Amino acid sequence: MSATTATSRMSSTTRPKPPAGRRGKRDRPQKWGSPVTYFVALLFVGVCVAPVLFIVLGGFRTNAQITTEPAALPSPWVVGNYLDVLKSTMFWGQFANSLVVAIASTVGIVVLGLMVSFVIARYDFKLKGAMYSLFAAGLMFPMVVAITPLYLVIKDLGLVDNLLGVIIPQIAFGLPVTVIILVPFLRAIPNEIEEAAAIDGTSRLGFFFRMVVPLSLPGVVTVGILGFVGSWNNYILPLYILNSQANHTLPLGVQVFSSQYSTDTAKVLAFTSLAMLPALIFFSVFEKRIVGGLTGAVKG
Amino acid sequence: MSNTLGTDTAAGRRPQGAPRAGDADTATSPAPPRAAAHRRGRTRTRLEIAALSAPAIITFLAFVIFPVALAAYYGFYQWKGYGDPTDWVGLNNYRLILTDPAFHDVLWHNGLILVLSLLIQGPLAIALALLLNQRIRGRSTIRVLIFVPYIVSEVIVGTGWSLMLQSNGAVNDLLHRIGLGSLEADWIADPDLAIWTLMAIITWKYIGFAVILMLAGLQSIPDEIFEAAQIDGASYWQIQRRITLPLLGPTIRIWAFLSIIGSLQLFDLVYIIWGQYVSGTAGTSTMAIHMLAQGRNAGNYGYGSAVAVVMFLISLVVALLYQRFVLRRDLRGAVTEGTV
Numbered sequence: 001m002s003a004t005t006a007t008s009r010m011s012s013t014t015r016p017k018p019p020a021g022r023r024g025k026r027d028r029p030q031k032w033g034s035p036v037t038y039f040v041a042l043l044f045v046g047v048c049v050a051p052v053l054f055i056v057l058g059g060f061r062t063n064a065q066i067t068t069e070p071a072a073l074p075s076p077w078v079v080g081n082y083l084d085v086l087k088s089t090m091f092w093g094q095f096a097n098s099l100v101v102a103i104a105s106t107v108g109i110v111v112l113g114l115m116v117s118f119v120i121a122r123y124d125f126k127l128k129g130a131m132y133s134l135f136a137a138g139l140m141f142p143m144v145v146a147i148t149p150l151y152l153v154i155k156d157l158g159l160v161d162n163l164l165g166v167i168i169p170q171i172a173f174g175l176p177v178t179v180i181i182l183v184p185f186l187r188a189i190p191n192e193i194e195e196a197a198a199i200d201g202t203s204r205l206g207f208f209f210r211m212v213v214p215l216s217l218p219g220v221v222t223v224g225i226l227g228f229v230g231s232w233n234n235y236i237l238p239l240y241i242l243n244s245q246a247n248h249t250l251p252l253g254v255q256v257f258s259s260q261y262s263t264d265t266a267k268v269l270a271f272t273s274l275a276m277l278p279a280l281i282f283f284s285v286f287e288k289r290i291v292g293g294l295t296g297a298v299k300g
Numbered sequence: 301m302s303n304t305l306g307t308d309t310a311a312g313r314r315p316q317g318a319p320r321a322g323d324a325d326t327a328t329s330p331a332p333p334r335a336a337a338h339r340r341g342r343t344r345t346r347l348e349i350a351a352l353s354a355p356a357i358i359t360f361l362a363f364v365i366f367p368v369a370l371a372a373y374y375g376f377y378q379w380k381g382y383g384d385p386t387d388w389v390g391l392n393n394y395r396l397i398l399t400d401p402a403f404h405d406v407l408w409h410n411g412l413i414l415v416l417s418l419l420i421q422g423p424l425a426i427a428l429a430l431l432l433n434q435r436i437r438g439r440s441t442i443r444v445l446i447f448v449p450y451i452v453s454e455v456i457v458g459t460g461w462s463l464m465l466q467s468n469g470a471v472n473d474l475l476h477r478i479g480l481g482s483l484e485a486d487w488i489a490d491p492d493l494a495i496w497t498l499m500a501i502i503t504w505k506y507i508g509f510a511v512i513l514m515l516a517g518l519q520s521i522p523d524e525i526f527e528a529a530q531i532d533g534a535s536y537w538q539i540q541r542r543i544t545l546p547l548l549g550p551t552i553r554i555w556a557f558l559s560i561i562g563s564l565q566l567f568d569l570v571y572i573i574w575g576q577y578v579s580g581t582a583g584t585s586t587m588a589i590h591m592l593a594q595g596r597n598a599g600n601y602g603y604g605s606a607v608a609v610v611m612f613l614i615s616l617v618v619a620l621l622y623q624r625f626v627l628r629r630d631l632r633g634a635v636t637e638g639t640v
Contacts, residue, residue, distance in 0.1 A: 047504065049448060146364065149371045236567065
């Protein structure tokens with residue numbers, strides 16, 4: 001609540017510097033640093049990446065290899081585990097569920113968030129401040145706190161074991177961050193543009209679709225990515241809402257798979273690797289924006 | 301943050317679209333042109349406000365605020381999770397919570413995780429960010445790689461780590477191979493070790509986020525300040541202690557805030573690695589796990605809801621106190637900085 005409003009206010013003052021100059025200065029061709037620096041950096045990177053590599057490489061081993069020498073490299077490399085997973089309809093079904101849930105949640109978060117942020121940023125009315133505080137307060141409510149009653153609400157709506165039962169709450173819980181990020185963007189659109197549009201006979205809604213949406217694109221992309229990653233990784237909501245295996249999303253699938261095939265470690269590792277691959281690919285493509293979005297979200 | 305937003309695809313649009321200093325101030329002044337607003341008519345404007353904001357507000361109220369309020373309501377009942385709650389017990393659930401040794405345990409775990417997170421991750425992240433902020437090659441690749449643990453979901457890293465940490469798992473095998481066989485241990489099940497194992501995994505998972513945040517903070521400090529200090533003959537350590545750390549203050553305080561809230565609400569990792577039943581005996585159970593164990597598993601939903609409320613109240617009080625006593629300085633700074 002107010003703590004978050006505080007951070008958002010702060011951020012708008014820490015943002016102003018021209019980004020290109022700053023970035024350019026730091027990233028220009030540089031001389032090599034000291035070996036100690038590289039050593040520590042490599043060590044750090046190694047610690048971060050090694051467990052993930054273990055999971056990926058583990059999928060290329062046999063269970064016998066894993067049992068006798070858990071920390072060794074695959075020898076020989078086997079691809080059977082990966083092929084088995086890739087051939088299973090369960091994996092692809094869960095992949096599709098995750099994709100549907102993530103895309104629908106993202107679209108919902110962006111569309112609803114943009115609309116309400118526009119109202120908060122550009123209209124002048126009594127309840128404006130209350131509206132902003134309401135969403136800002138939402139940052140204090142983790143899904144875990146509300147999960148049991150949330151389940152009951154979903155049950156009353158008949159959406160248990162239905163992907164919509166995951167999508168709608170995810171949209172709701174994604175709105176606070178979205179509003180906090182988008183409002184400053186929309187506020188920064190100069191009034192002159194709106195006046196010009198009004199003189200040209202464009203209605204406010206026309207202005208919204210023709211000017212606001214394109215102009216706030218960087219902010220929209222950021223909240224979209226945050227929404228997508230958050231949805232893709234969400235665990236507790238699918239855990240409560242989705243009962244049947246056909247409706248599981250990948251995080252749930254990983255957990256169920258790993259308890260069902262607990263003796264087939266290699267296959268579990270292959271399944272887990274393939275489940276994290278989409279997030280990693282998505283991340284490497286959008287790395288700059290995700291990192292930017294997170295720091296932006298944190299700072300305001 | 302803004303530099304990333306600006307330099308990417310929509311770079312050309314940034315001048316209009318980007319937030320600027322002092323935006324917060326424009327919030328209070330009537331934003332759109334008044335003459336135009338009058339012409340358009342009030343009813344029309346009200347309709348637009350309602351149409352644009354209703355979907356978000358209704359969704360938010362129905363699926364965030366209402367469930368939270370419902371949790372507070374159920375907390376006053378001895379409720380089994382079906383039908384309408386009938387057995388009003390007033391504050392009895394809360395009295396039980398306060399006297400429940402199991403709750404004291406989970407509260408202690410949450411507190412320990414909170415303090416250790418701050419003490420381990422904070423200094424480590426600042427040190428690593430200072431290191432990575434130097435002019436070294438491959439910095440952007442490093443930035444991507446250290447962020448990988450953060451982006452991989454809790455379920456996946458939890459599954460991976462629990463396999464590696466089994467008594468016959470990769471971690472023990474590795475220790476054996478490099479001649480540290482004496483250090484082999486039952487990392488997950490040993491109650492003396494489990495909380496430290498959890499701390500190690502938490503640190504591994506979230507340190508990248510902290511480093512990235514600190515790096516962003518460091519990059520927003522103007523180079524001129526360092527150059528001036530260097531010209532004045534300040535040593536590297538003097539510069540870090542007197543200039544970098546104070547200027548990094550706001551970033552550190554926001555990171556600490558997020559870390560505190562995250563520590564209080566920790567759920568996924570513990571649930572995946574220790575499961576719902578052994579986390580208690582292993583000494584890693586948290587408030588959220590306790591809530592679930594009492595509510596969903598033991599069928600004691602009234603008590604579980606009360607635990608949820610206590611969790612929320614603790615978060616809220618911590619957040620408010622933090623804002624009042626720690627972030628206040630940043631707020632005051634923000635007002636003056638705005639003119640720079």
